[in-house]
Amino acid sequence: MHSIVRQAVRTAVVAVATLAVAVPSSASTPATSAGASASASPGPGGEPLRRAAPRDLVVGSAVAGGGHHEEQDYPDPFPNDRPYRRILGEQFSSLSPENQMKWEFLRPTQDTYRFGPADDIVRFAKRHRQVVRGHTLLWHSQNPAWLENGDFSPAQLRRILRDHIQTVVGRYAGDIQQWDVANEIFNDDGSYRQENIWIRELGPGIVADAFRWTHRADPDAKLFFNDYGVESINAKSNAYYALIQEMQADGVPVDGFSVQGHLSLKYGFPSDLQQNLQRFDDLGLETAVTELDVRMPLGESGEPTRAQLRQQADYYQRFLQACLAVRDCSSFTVWGFTDKYSWVPFFFADEGAATLLTERFEPKPAFGALRRTLREGRPD
């Protein structure tokens, strides 16, 4: 579908969905449960998520920009959407650049770095007393064509990766709380992904080198593995569990394991999430939730039902509860807080409504569920 048409359809769909969500079910009990504020100042009212959270947990959001946003007819979200920026600053204590620190975005040519948008995020974070998660240094996806098609020798590739890490991590040294050093390096069966140029051309040992180089460039940043489909105990998370123990035995600086958490109501909740996070915690690691969203099939009408929104709230809440129950699960991030900019409808036909707020920034039941759960804090 042409993007303008698609955008118009989405806007209409969301307008209907918004009505379904925001109309109070009774005079005293808003269906949104979090209390939508007047349209002059859109966004959730009441206590912000970051303030409801226990002191040892940061609550984060991806910062919209780059990637699928570049194909849309709206202005670049982060610099231009004022209500969006206000909510981002008010609600969250951690920011993750959605695309602005990825190779493709940062390195239009081999000799050029485009740091401006990432610098803006880091500056915004400082002003709002937020931490930043760096995303990402070694990945198979969103690499520039000059890199993927460059016909470099192994020695050249190694130097390119090392230089990139020194330059990027060095630039933001002291400003990044956690780096996703290696992203999505395993297939579902636990084998290494051969479409990852670094692993294919240089062998899996390059992963440990990336951690060493990152640590050297910023000794204070916590260094993470990050992946999707590793919420449960399965072949892929087992591969991380084994690799991390090998790296620890070799003295490689690895600090954390994070689960992205791109869920769909279609596939159910990963009920062994807490147990899985706990086994990484038991290795002495920090754990984190880095990209949570909960999409749902929208059917003909294109709007979520109340039952779907309730189930979505339940998934968000249980995800947070699992993190809170694991001592060093220290960072809980959603992959965007509003459906206005979510990546989901561009990747999954007929699925959407995955985030905490509607396109008009009205809170869904999931927002209230997270806030209540944050207030409850960690279990004794």
Ligand code: G3I
């Ligand atoms: O680069 C191509 C370009 O060559 C082509 O002409 C154009 C035509 O559609 O597409 C461009 O690719 C886009 C890509 O970003 C490049 O920046 C894709 O369409 C676009 O969908 C893609 O979106 C990003 C996606 O990562 C790429 O994997 C999303 O904005 C971003 O939210 C998403 O984030 C990832 C995390 O980084 C890692 N975990 C999963 C998560 C969701 O996919």
